[in-house]
Amino acid sequence: MEPGEKLWGTCNLWRGASPLQTEVEALLWAMQCILRYNKLVMVFETDCSDVVRMVSNPEEWQAFAVLLEEIDRCKRRFTSFTLTHIPRTSDTKADKLA
Template sequence: MGLSPLQTELEALPWAMQSMLVHNKRRMNFQTDCADLVKMVSRPKEWPAFENLLAEVEKYKRQFQAFSLTHIPRTKNTKADKLAWNSRDQPYDVYYINSVPPVSLPEPL
């Protein structure tokens, strides 16, 4: 049995968080078009089936000076949406690494 789309979103978040921490990015705003992922991270106790993955997210969250996860509409996330849909038709894994550095939160004054 494969992963659900929601579980796939949740599996990707700790990977992204760890990747930013490795590059010493300690102030991050992660964005997702998955509203349930934002709910899961903000209220993990309401999602007991994902307890282990959410504990991993919490572990990484504590390592950031500033962390946020915000929902963006799918219409504003067209590149990721297109990649996701196109990858479903491929008989092999699809990887995409964005060459644009992530936008960090502004430094406090």
């Protein structure tokens, strides 16, 4: 790590340029971790509806093309992959972690 660089979050992600980029990077990190444990049937949930739209229609989000391509590569390794939106008010696990 270079002097002055900071790692953020429990997964040591670099601080993203935007909250949306950070959400996408967190999903990618979670997918990679799950795949390392050879869990190939997975349901991911997020309270960020834009992330669900991005993964569903990556061609509409060219600014995130590199990250979305990596998510697609990971996604293809799952035998069953689901990403669903849950309302922020229903995301009690994230509230407890925060």
